Amino acid sequence: MIRKFIILLLIVFPFKAFALIEVDITRGNLNPLPIAVSPLAIDEKSKKNFENILQIEDIGYEISNIVENNLKTSGLFNPLNKDAFLQAPDIANLKPRFEDWNLIKAQALITGKVNLVDEKLRVEFRLWDVLAAKEMMALAFTTVPNNWRRVGHIISDKVYERLTGEKGYFDTRIIYVAEEGPKTQRIKKLAIMDQDGFNNKFLTLGNELVLTPRFNPTSQMVTYLSYFKNMPRVYLLDIETGTQEVVGDFPGMTFAPRFSPDGKKIIMSFAKDGKSDIFTMDLENRIVERITNHPSIDTSPSYSPDGKYITFNSDRSGYQQIYIMNSDGTDIKRISFGNGLYGTPVWSPRGDLIAFTKLHKGKFYIGVMRTDGSGERLLTENYYQEAPSWSPNGRVLIFYRETKTNAKGEGFSAKLWSIDLTGYNERKIKTPTDASDPSWSSLLSN
Amino acid sequence: MRLNKIFKNTLLILTACLVLSACATKQQEVSTEIKGQMQGDVYTGTDTVKYLADGVPDRVFFATNESILTTASRETLRAQAAWLRQNSSINVVLEGHADERGTREYNLALGERRANAAKDYLMTYGISSDRITVLSYGKERPVDSGSNPLAWSKNRRSVTVKAN
Numbered sequence: 001m002i003r004k005f006i007i008l009l010l011i012v013f014p015f016k017a018f019a020l021i022e023v024d025i026t027r028g029n030l031n032p033l034p035i036a037v038s039p040l041a042i043d044e045k046s047k048k049n050f051e052n053i054l055q056i057e058d059i060g061y062e063i064s065n066i067v068e069n070n071l072k073t074s075g076l077f078n079p080l081n082k083d084a085f086l087q088a089p090d091i092a093n094l095k096p097r098f099e100d101w102n103l104i105k106a107q108a109l110i111t112g113k114v115n116l117v118d119e120k121l122r123v124e125f126r127l128w129d130v131l132a133a134k135e136m137m138a139l140a141f142t143t144v145p146n147n148w149r150r151v152g153h154i155i156s157d158k159v160y161e162r163l164t165g166e167k168g169y170f171d172t173r174i175i176y177v178a179e180e181g182p183k184t185q186r187i188k189k190l191a192i193m194d195q196d197g198f199n200n201k202f203l204t205l206g207n208e209l210v211l212t213p214r215f216n217p218t219s220q221m222v223t224y225l226s227y228f229k230n231m232p233r234v235y236l237l238d239i240e241t242g243t244q245e246v247v248g249d250f251p252g253m254t255f256a257p258r259f260s261p262d263g264k265k266i267i268m269s270f271a272k273d274g275k276s277d278i279f280t281m282d283l284e285n286r287i288v289e290r291i292t293n294h295p296s297i298d299t300s301p302s303y304s305p306d307g308k309y310i311t312f313n314s315d316r317s318g319y320q321q322i323y324i325m326n327s328d329g330t331d332i333k334r335i336s337f338g339n340g341l342y343g344t345p346v347w348s349p350r351g352d353l354i355a356f357t358k359l360h361k362g363k364f365y366i367g368v369m370r371t372d373g374s375g376e377r378l379l380t381e382n383y384y385q386e387a388p389s390w391s392p393n394g395r396v397l398i399f400y401r402e403t404k405t406n407a408k409g410e411g412f413s414a415k416l417w418s419i420d421l422t423g424y425n426e427r428k429i430k431t432p433t434d435a436s437d438p439s440w441s442s443l444l445s446n
Numbered sequence: 447m448r449l450n451k452i453f454k455n456t457l458l459i460l461t462a463c464l465v466l467s468a469c470a471t472k473q474q475e476v477s478t479e480i481k482g483q484m485q486g487d488v489y490t491g492t493d494t495v496k497y498l499a500d501g502v503p504d505r506v507f508f509a510t511n512e513s514i515l516t517t518a519s520r521e522t523l524r525a526q527a528a529w530l531r532q533n534s535s536i537n538v539v540l541e542g543h544a545d546e547r548g549t550r551e552y553n554l555a556l557g558e559r560r561a562n563a564a565k566d567y568l569m570t571y572g573i574s575s576d577r578i579t580v581l582s583y584g585k586e587r588p589v590d591s592g593s594n595p596l597a598w599s600k601n602r603r604s605v606t607v608k609a610n
Binding site: 211212225252253256269271275276297299313315319344359362404407 | 511513546547548549550551552554555556558559562563566580581582586587588589590591592593594597
């Protein structure tokens with residue numbers, strides 16, 4: 001239902017012939033692009049109607065704020081203060097006076113308008129290159145009014161894609177574990193929110209311990225670990241219908257689930273008699289396949305985006321290290337050889353990197369390495385942090401971080417953080433409660 | 447080999463205590479406490495231990511990343527086995543735990559491995575596997591919320607809990 005977005009018309013194709021502005025995303029946020037996001041123009045009647053339907057005073061202003069916030073948190077853009085804008089939104093959208101925008105040092109400008117047509121929210125927006133005095137992009141679409149925040153995210157994605165040459169990651173959601181209560185008796189619930197922290201919703205009540213939710217890359221399904229009836233098992237949850245089911249019929253603990261890239265299989269660990277091995281279950285025919293068979297602990301499996309390989313961590317060498325193998329379990333190769341322990345490998349959606357958690361000399365690091373183990377790069381160091389999850393465009397990692405308690409064992413907290421692949425732009429993500437185990441969804445619209 | 451390691455660790459701790467005792471009083475208190483409650487990095491204290499019956503402690507402790515039973519742990523488990531043989535109607539759950547210094551999923555597996563180490567030992571002393579359920583909590587249920595070696599040592603444990 002919420003996916004019903006109709007892109008109505010592409011008003012103008014971007015001109016390729018001009019030397020237009022571009023944002024280089026490979027070098028970190030050294031020079032964020034100054035961009036002006038004009039509030040979307042809105043007529044008085046639509047404004048009143050939206051106010052009635054959504055209880056939002058000025059939806060045009062609010063949508064522009066979503067865009068502004070997204071672009072800012074990417075670290076690649078520097079949205080300018082709206083107080084300095086000289087042109088009114090409605091006039092700017094028709095034909096911006098580029099000298100005025102030049103004056104406040106904007107290099108790019110976003111304008112647009114929003115109105116209510118047949119109970120539907122209709123928005124159009126334009127991206128302008130201020131220096132070249134050219135329109136770079138214009139799009140219009142309609143949706144149900146309740147989707148108004150997603151409108152802001154989709155505009156952000158289109159602008160990001162046009163200016164960086166890569167897909168955005170704003171029209172996405174994060175599933176995570178919401179935590180409350182004392183450290184020795186944590187209450188944990190599944191929770192879901194928009195990538196920017198809005199529309200937070202709890203999916204379980206907290207009656208049983210839940211851990212490690214992960215999105216299906218192709219649908220609104222989630223797999224996670226639940227201690228329902230004190231039996232730790234991998235479950236499957238349909239977010240839209242709320243139905244859930246246990247995955248497979250294993251005589252013991254199943255854990256560390258993830259979907260295959262086509263969404264048709266779940267890969268997970270099964271622990272029995274002190275050893276943990278990796279298994280898959282086909283969601284269509286329910287066939288269970290053993291992938292590894294070793295007396296050690298093999299866990300945290302993650303597929304390569306083409307589904308041909310699996311990375312996982314194992315202590316078969318004596319300590320927790322990262323391995324890769326073919327998806328049928330053959331040709332197992334260790335790839336981490338640095339000092340310390342390595343865990344939670346996650347294959348990048350681009351296929352070229354593996355993100356991981358490293359423990360060395362009492363510190364925890366989030367890092368990346370190439371799939372042959374070379375080029376290890378540590379992005380962030382802390383007392384405790386783990387479980388990186390990639391943004392769908394492979395540019396940002398989200399993970400969680402726990403604080404050290406004081407001498408009395410007080411002061412514990414767990415929060416979600418994100419960091420750019422470049423190692424810049426580390427940010428705490430606001431959540432209503434403590435939070436852990438984040439998993440990033442695919443783009444909801446394409 | 448193993449004994450050698452424990453011996454070396456003990457020596458290290460003793461040396462550390464000697465060094466520390468020359469420092470401020472506060473540090474001295476801490477070092478005495480740790481000396482009395484840890485051997486190597488295995489917890490040997492009693493303040494978190496409960497008793498299934500008189501002289502039958504409910505839990506055993508492990509070194510970092512290890513699931514090997516210490517001499518003291520084996521003694522505890524023999525007492526549990528004797529008690530279980532006398533109370534043949536009682537079934538137990540072995541709850542395996544890890545400290546907070548490891549990744550969540552690996553720790554779930556490690557907790558399972560530790561509880562199984564205890565289970566295997568109970569079985570060699572005549573307790574049927576039908577009477578034992580293994581349940582790993584990984585690092586999800588620490589007994590001590592501290593962020594220090596002593597707290598972690600109390601949390602690396604397998605606890606035998608009556609199931610009925």
